[in-house]
Amino acid sequence: QIQLVQSGAEVRKSGASVKVSCKASGYTFSSYGISWLRQAPGQGLEWMGWVTTENTHYAQKFQGRVTMTTDTSTNTAYMELRSLRSDDTAIYYCARDPIEFYDSIGFTNWFDPWGQGTLVTVSS
C-alpha cells in the first residue's frame, strides 16, 4: 500500500535548524511530488511548499528559510527549516502531491496520503 513514513520527533533551540525525512513506498516516487505542511498546536493546516525530483516551489512565507530535497536512491524526501523560532513549534507532515497543471487554471495540488507527522519543538 502507499505509505509515507516520517522521522521521529525533534527538539531544537531557537536559531537552530531541523531536517525531517519522509520515506515513500508503494508507488513510483518520481511520478509524484511531495508537499510539506505543518500544524501548530491547536491550529489549522499550513502549506510550506512542494518538491519533485526536478524542482521545488516554496510558500512565500518560508522562502529563504526552507530547503526541500529528494533522494531517488531511497525514495526519501527531506525538509530542512533554518533559523527556528518558538512559533515554528508544530507537527510537520509530508504528503504525496500529484501537482497537476491545467492551461485554464494553472497548478492544482492535493495531498493523499499523508505521513504520520513529526513533532518539532523549538525552545528558547
Next chain:
Amino acid sequence: SNELTQPPSVSVSPGQTARITCSGDTLAKQYSYWYQQKPGQAPSLVISKDSERPSGIPERFSGSSSGTTVTLTISGVQAEDEADYYCQSEDNSGTYQVVFGGGTKLTVL
C-alpha cells in the same frame, strides 16, 4: 483574496445531514479539496476536485461547488464522522500558493 472561510463548528444528530461550507474568491476559478482530521491523526482526503470521492471514502460524503462557495455534505452522519474538516484550494493570482480554510469542527450530538 486568497483566504478561505469556514464556519468554526457544525453540530448534527446521528442520521441527519451535515453541510460544511467554504468560501473564497479563488474557489470560482480553482478546484477545491476536503480533508478529515480526527484527534491525534494526520488529515486524510475525503473529496477531490470539488466533487470526486477518492477510493474507499463512503458514499455519504459528497462535494459541490457554486461560484465562490464549495460545500462538503455528509448524509446520514455517523458518530465516526466527528472530526475537523478542512477545505483547500490554490491562489494563482500572484505567487502560487496553496491555501486552507481555518477548519470546521463537526460534532455529532
